[in-house]
Amino acid sequence: MRIVAAPDKFRGTATAAQVADAIVLAAEQAGASAVASPMADGGEGTLDVVGGANRTTTVTGPLGDPVEAPWRLHRHTAVIEMAQASGLMLVGGAEANDPLGATTYGTGELIEAAIERGARRVLVGVGGSATTDGGLGALRALYPTQRLKGLDLAVACDVTTRFVDAAEVFGPQKGASPAQVELLRRRLERLSQVYAETYAIDVGELEGSGAAGGLAGGLACVGAELCNGFELLAEEVDLYGLIEGADLVVTGEGAFDATSLQGKVVGGVGEMASAAGVPVLTVVGRVDGTASPVCGELISLSDRYGPESAMADTVRLVGEVISGYLES
Numbered sequence: 001m002r003i004v005a006a007p008d009k010f011r012g013t014a015t016a017a018q019v020a021d022a023i024v025l026a027a028e029q030a031g032a033s034a035v036a037s038p039m040a041d042g043g044e045g046t047l048d049v050v051g052g053a054n055r056t057t058t059v060t061g062p063l064g065d066p067v068e069a070p071w072r073l074h075r076h077t078a079v080i081e082m083a084q085a086s087g088l089m090l091v092g093g094a095e096a097n098d099p100l101g102a103t104t105y106g107t108g109e110l111i112e113a114a115i116e117r118g119a120r121r122v123l124v125g126v127g128g129s130a131t132t133d134g135g136l137g138a139l140r141a142l143y144p145t146q147r148l149k150g151l152d153l154a155v156a157c158d159v160t161t162r163f164v165d166a167a168e169v170f171g172p173q174k175g176a177s178p179a180q181v182e183l184l185r186r187r188l189e190r191l192s193q194v195y196a197e198t199y200a201i202d203v204g205e206l207e208g209s210g211a212a213g214g215l216a217g218g219l220a221c222v223g224a225e226l227c228n229g230f231e232l233l234a235e236e237v238d239l240y241g242l243i244e245g246a247d248l249v250v251t252g253e254g255a256f257d258a259t260s261l262q263g264k265v266v267g268g269v270g271e272m273a274s275a276a277g278v279p280v281l282t283v284v285g286r287v288d289g290t291a292s293p294v295c296g297e298l299i300s301l302s303d304r305y306g307p308e309s310a311m312a313d314t315v316r317l318v319g320e321v322i323s324g325y326l327e328s
Contacts, residue, residue, distance in 0.1 A: 001326075003034040004246040006239060008046045008265035010254035010285050013314040016040060016265075017048040022315045023250050025066045026322035037242055037249075039265045042156030042211070042229020043127020044089075046081045047072055049233045050123075056114045059106035060141075062086045062130040063098055069110055077121040078114035082107040082212055083128030086137075091130050094175035100183065102130040102174070104215050108141025111153075121152040123236070124219065125229065126212035132171055132184045134163065134191040135218015145222045155216045156229035157208035160263070163217040164188045166210030173212070188214055195221050230268040240272050249273040249296075250281045250322065256298070257288035270296070283321050285310050299325075 009016045016038035021027050027034035040046045047053050053070030059119065061067040062085075069084040083089065091097045109126070114122050131137070139145060161169050167176075176184060191214070192204045199221040203209045208226045209217030216226050222300035224322035228307035243249055251269040253260060261267035266282060273280045273296070280296030286307065287300045302311035310317065 001032040003032050004037055004242050005034055006037045006039050006251050006269045008039055008253040010314050013311055016045045017119050018315050019318055022319040023322050026319040030326040036220045041264050042158040044083050044126045046125030047079055047133045050079050059085045059109040061090050061106055062102040063091055073117055076119055078119035080110045081125045085110050085119045086131050087128045088130040095171055097130050097175040099174045099176035099180055103133055103137035104135055105130050105137035105141045108138030112142055121153050125156045126216055129212035130174055132167055132213030134188050134214035139218050153224040155219050155224045155226050156232045157211040157216055157226055158229045159211050160207050161210035163192055163209040165201045165213050166214050196267045228263050228266055243272050243278055244276045246278050249278050252283040254285040255288055256284040283318055
């Protein structure tokens with residue numbers, strides 16, 4: 001039996017790479033062959049999908065302090081996680097954030113560093129941001145933006161939210177009060193007008209332009225293509241090619257709900273496996289609601305082992321599930 005391990009992260013408990021490695025180890029111990037292909041939808045974990053970081057650059061953090069941001073460069077293609085430069089985790093979460101002042105300047109500096117080191121193609125994963133600056137900070141770091149001409153710039157979006165809506169949808173998650181959300185919304189409305197006048201692009205009409213507090217829309221103004229994050233990364237690693245030759249695909253994530261089937265990793269992997277005629281096993285931390293996987297069996301660690309164990313011992317329990325599944 002040949003198994004492809006293509007999980008998403010289990011947010012807060014295990015990275016996609018850790019879960020994929022646990023699946024592979026359990027499969028090999030059961031006598032099967034397996035390949036790890038950790039996945040992401042453009043948020044945290046994007047670097048793991050393509051092999052991990054092999055560069056580090058000091059950039060301006062979301063609140064102005066310097067941060068060491070890892071990124072990847074391979075064969076003139078750079079992969080950047082904006083969360084490593086402008087992420088909410090860098091400031092200690094929503095309680096410690098300044099939602100009005102947080103900037104994407106450091107993400108722009110990372111893109112600039114990639115260009116200076118010879119990148120001709122740059123993929124930017126935009127999940128996990130601390131910011132709602134509409135990408136203005138990043139564009140200031142990249143000024144003059146004419147030098148981006150000829151650069152293949154792609155944004156891996158993990159949401160479809162539009163530019164101005166980013167304030168209301170994501171602002172509270174970044175520590176914004178209701179009054180601050182309204183201020184951020186007005187600021188994005190004005191910024192969309194400025195972008196239209198400066199770049200002749202109506203970012204407000206672009207699906208996904210509100211990703212990372214509007215960073216996606218800002219980068220679209222300088223030629224970036226806004227892409228479904230899972231589809232972009234799956235193509236980058238030829239996930240469908242891996243699945244075609246498999247007997248079983250194992251995917252999973254921390255919390256499975258209806259949105260899991262709407263452009264996210266679990267739904268995308270399931271659709272690919274279904275198209276290739278390969279069965280799927282979906283292992284998740286917990287199930288919210290009544291959603292069911294695209295195909296195959298769904299196993300909840302919380303239901304089987306209890307919520308506390310599922311949170312505290314995710315990696316080992318995933319391996320235990322795989323061992324039991326292959327033995328049955």
